[in-house]
Amino acid sequence: MLGTETLLAERRLYPRTQVRMPVQLTRLDPDGGDVVEQVEMVDISRGGLGALAGRWHYPGQRVMVRLPGAGMSVRNICGIIRRCHMADGMHQLGIEFERPMATLCADEPIIAVAA
Numbered sequence: 674m675l676g677t678e679t680l681l682a683e684r685r686l687y688p689r690t691q692v693r694m695p696v697q698l699t700r701l702d703p704d705g706g707d708v709v710e711q712v713e714m715v716d717i718s719r720g721g722l723g724a725l726a727g728r729w730h731y732p733g734q735r736v737m738v739r740l741p742g743a744g745m746s747v748r749n750i751c752g753i754i755r756r757c758h759m760a761d762g763m764h765q766l767g768i769e770f771e772r773p774m775a776t777l778c779a780d781e782p783i784i785a786v787a788a
């Protein structure tokens with residue numbers, strides 16, 4: 674029987690890059706207005722990112738993540754909260770991008786690819 678870590682690794686379409694940096698997360702709420710907060714990104718791939726937050730986020734909630742691009746540019750990437758669980762006093766978020774990113778190279782801008 675396969676362990677949980679093996680099953681999770683097999684579900685991933687894109688390799689992750691470990692990175693720790695603050696990013697802006699906007700919870701897109703059509704009924705109650707958008708809520709903006711800062712979270713700490715802990716990893717990123719073409720398909721999504723992991724982050725630590727100080728509050729609970731509901732799986733299925735649409736969000737927009739403001740990521741740094743080349744130079745002083747920024748990219749707003751839309752995604753969906755896929756998981757949120759408490760660990761070590763923080764809420765660990767799994768965010769799936771609505772569209773995979775074209776590149777993660779630091780020298781190139783981060784661009785969403787049309788589906």
